Amino acid sequence: MKKIFLPLTLLLGACSNSGTSSTAADPVSAAVQTADTVELAASEPADDAVDAASGATSVPNETLFNGTLAIPPQHRATVTLTMGGSVRSTTLLPGAYVKQGDVLATLENPEFITLQQTYLDSHAQYEYLRTEYLRQQTLSREEASSQKRYQQSRAEYLSMRSRMEAAAAQLALLGMDTTRLLSRGIAPLLEVKAPISGYVADVKMNIGRHFDVGEPLCEIVDKREMMLRLTAYEKDLPHLMIGDQVEFRVNGMDLQTFHGTVAMIGQQVNSENRSIDVYVRIAEQNPQFRPGMYATARIRRR
Numbered sequence: 001m002k003k004i005f006l007p008l009t010l011l012l013g014a015c016s017n018s019g020t021s022s023t024a025a026d027p028v029s030a031a032v033q034t035a036d037t038v039e040l041a042a043s044e045p046a047d048d049a050v051d052a053a054s055g056a057t058s059v060p061n062e063t064l065f066n067g068t069l070a071i072p073p074q075h076r077a078t079v080t081l082t083m084g085g086s087v088r089s090t091t092l093l094p095g096a097y098v099k100q101g102d103v104l105a106t107l108e109n110p111e112f113i114t115l116q117q118t119y120l121d122s123h124a125q126y127e128y129l130r131t132e133y134l135r136q137q138t139l140s141r142e143e144a145s146s147q148k149r150y151q152q153s154r155a156e157y158l159s160m161r162s163r164m165e166a167a168a169a170q171l172a173l174l175g176m177d178t179t180r181l182l183s184r185g186i187a188p189l190l191e192v193k194a195p196i197s198g199y200v201a202d203v204k205m206n207i208g209r210h211f212d213v214g215e216p217l218c219e220i221v222d223k224r225e226m227m228l229r230l231t232a233y234e235k236d237l238p239h240l241m242i243g244d245q246v247e248f249r250v251n252g253m254d255l256q257t258f259h260g261t262v263a264m265i266g267q268q269v270n271s272e273n274r275s276i277d278v279y280v281r282i283a284e285q286n287p288q289f290r291p292g293m294y295a296t297a298r299i300r301r302r
Helices: 008-024 027-043 110-141 147-173 178-184 234-239
Strands: 057-059 062-070 076-079 085-089 103-108 190-193 198-201 218-221 227-233 245-250 257-265 275-282 294-300
Touching: 062 234, 062 275, 110 147, 110 178, 147 178, 227 234, 227 257, 227 294, 234 275
Parallel strands: none
Antiparallel strands: 057 062, 062 227, 062 294, 076 218, 085 103, 103 190, 198 218, 227 275, 245 257, 245 294, 257 275
């Protein structure tokens, strides 16, 4: 009898091919393994959902919004004139801090001198006519003067008083104190004064430039009570309420976290991007804040 010997490597290769063929030939086993893989992937926690409209990332009970720092209207002033004129002098620079009542510039205008003269003349005539009116009133009571003379005196007195008061009102709009005018006389230059305290921005003045009535000279912003203006969308309205707590970060401030409270929710939807403005009252004001700086905020839902 002949003995047959097979190499060991050939036997091992045959066993390996047999195992592979068994797996491929069993489609039921492969389907079970695929189903288990899908079920495992579905059971794992998903990443934060990203909103397609605003790009905001939402997690349970809170939403991420984008926005900018803003100045409330009552803390921003545009300096304009009720009487035109040419700039005679100014030392104002953008970013300078001014207090309410500080002189920002001086202007030249002959009409300003004429207005002061009108007030001084009216005031002098007013004092004379008032004395004459009181005298005629006394004589009329004692029947020592005619009623016609008394009425004429009264009419002249009231007419001059209204003329003086009109001139005083115009001077008040220009920031001119009539008491100072009476004591010091006519001022040759009109002083432009700061209506509020704050930082100067958008300066348009220079020596010799002429400004018409209503034309802006500069702006003054008071940063003591800045607010955060966020952009929300219609889908966010059910989750926004006045009083919600807000955490936000401002670009370029080393990831420092600030806090605030929702103070107002806009009542009108922007027709272009369907957005709504949400204003947040900031709890911690910072001297580095600037109007227009970008911020990212997280509002915790109730």
